[in-house]
Amino acid sequence: MAQLHSQHQPSDDFENAVFVRADEPAETDGIPITYPEFLLCSPVPLRMVVLLHWRAREKNGQPRTAKLIWSTLTDLGVLSSDGESPLTAEEVRQAVDFLLAERLVTPASDGAL
Amino acid sequence: MTTAAKQVHGTGTITHRGPVAGVQVHAHMEFGPYALTVPLDSKVVIQLMFMLAEQIRQGPDAGPLRVTPLTVLERLRELGVVSGNGSRLVGRDAVYESFTRLREKGYIRRITERDELGRPTGTAYEFYDWPSYNPDAPKWSESDSPLFPQVSTTSGIAGSGNAGSEVAQMVPNHSSPQVSTTSGNAGSGKAGSGKAAPASPQVSATSGNAGNPPHPPEEVTTSSPNPLTHTRGHTQLPSPREEGEGAGYSEKDLRAAVEVLQLLPAPWTLGRPNATKLAPLLLDVLAREGWPDIHTVDRRLLTKQLTINPHKVTNAYSLLRKDRIPNLPLYSAATAQARPGQGVGDREERCPDHPTRYRRGCLDCALTV
Numbered sequence: 001m002a003q004l005h006s007q008h009q010p011s012d013d014f015e016n017a018v019f020v021r022a023d024e025p026a027e028t029d030g031i032p033i034t035y036p037e038f039l040l041c042s043p044v045p046l047r048m049v050v051l052l053h054w055r056a057r058e059k060n061g062q063p064r065t066a067k068l069i070w071s072t073l074t075d076l077g078v079l080s081s082d083g084e085s086p087l088t089a090e091e092v093r094q095a096v097d098f099l100l101a102e103r104l105v106t107p108a109s110d111g112a113l
Numbered sequence: 114m115t116t117a118a119k120q121v122h123g124t125g126t127i128t129h130r131g132p133v134a135g136v137q138v139h140a141h142m143e144f145g146p147y148a149l150t151v152p153l154d155s156k157v158v159i160q161l162m163f164m165l166a167e168q169i170r171q172g173p174d175a176g177p178l179r180v181t182p183l184t185v186l187e188r189l190r191e192l193g194v195v196s197g198n199g200s201r202l203v204g205r206d207a208v209y210e211s212f213t214r215l216r217e218k219g220y221i222r223r224i225t226e227r228d229e230l231g232r233p234t235g236t237a238y239e240f241y242d243w244p245s246y247n248p249d250a251p252k253w254s255e256s257d258s259p260l261f262p263q264v265s266t267t268s269g270i271a272g273s274g275n276a277g278s279e280v281a282q283m284v285p286n287h288s289s290p291q292v293s294t295t296s297g298n299a300g301s302g303k304a305g306s307g308k309a310a311p312a313s314p315q316v317s318a319t320s321g322n323a324g325n326p327p328h329p330p331e332e333v334t335t336s337s338p339n340p341l342t343h344t345r346g347h348t349q350l351p352s353p354r355e356e357g358e359g360a361g362y363s364e365k366d367l368r369a370a371v372e373v374l375q376l377l378p379a380p381w382t383l384g385r386p387n388a389t390k391l392a393p394l395l396l397d398v399l400a401r402e403g404w405p406d407i408h409t410v411d412r413r414l415l416t417k418q419l420t421i422n423p424h425k426v427t428n429a430y431s432l433l434r435k436d437r438i439p440n441l442p443l444y445s446a447a448t449a450q451a452r453p454g455q456g457v458g459d460r461e462e463r464c465p466d467h468p469t470r471y472r473r474g475c476l477d478c479a480l481t482v
Contacts, residue, residue: 030137030140031140032135033138044199049155076143077402079152081152
């Protein structure tokens, strides 16, 4: 948690007290996305969605496969790129293939895809 | 002083330009009631986060970057974002429909600007990366989202559920602080410069500028125009679902939805006018939550979900409009409830050709397995 520490000296009045941030609050829930990653994933919006879920699983130490991500997305009600059709496993697999090819994600340590 | 040194003006102001390295995408954008279920919506939200951060970085007097639905559309097209079928660049309708969905989710708030006499003078939009702080966002209570009690309308806590294939895995992370750092600021390239470029290894992941925790919404004075949104030509966002209820659905779909609503048991039964008003909303939510289409949906299951807990129903139309239809559970959750004997392990048994159904519950699949 961020804390503010006052370097207030007894001889100072309150207005001269200097506040400094003792530490930066930790990001606990966010998934970082860099601008180059955003650009690379741009043409097909589903790639970004899959990237986010891949990283969420990575962060939580969960297995990362196209099928598992597809299953999660389907359970969450995520739709296909057309915004209407049900998401297919093939779409997710293609997105994962792209992310791996571009080295935006790395396979799990056991190599399972 | 050397010649090279003389070329530098010691008092020239230095301002920050160019892309910021990254943004933080919050868990509540992926999980829980505020989850973005259409890939384009995620893209638009992240695009907005980059553009708005760039706007902040440039400062209010820099001028060239205005963030409007139109400039977002232009930026997405510059980035090469394609339409759903992949055949062409994304179009205006698709992006504006995305804005409409984001507004319904609470990520976007529409503000009608008014003059001193209260007459409408224009439209502006507010972007909330924490929808729970949007006063106009749909409100979720713990009972609405038992899996994500941390997503609160008062605390604005982001869902931090684990990415899992099973509902049971998406439990809140109680160890997370209730108020985590927001995404901070991040920016993208200058407006109009958005050519896709190869990943730059020197641009590493970053948390951006440490942001402040989300704060409660302040009162919006709609008669005080926002200087950043005084671009009337750019901020007008058509809202087809407001201006023409039912837009985008066939007469056949709407008739079927009206019929479902008219056939709800007492005290939920609606007359045709009210059922007609709610039909597009019902179709929206069915699609959003992964239900089969209105013609093939199990009506008993749908009716059961819409009419659950019928105590103290005094205004069925209002309750359906504000609560029951918007809070319709995911189809997978509804079917799991309907088949209590079925374990979560069966979630892995979904049919790839019929993703909204389980193998055991799908007649088509059952006939082919």
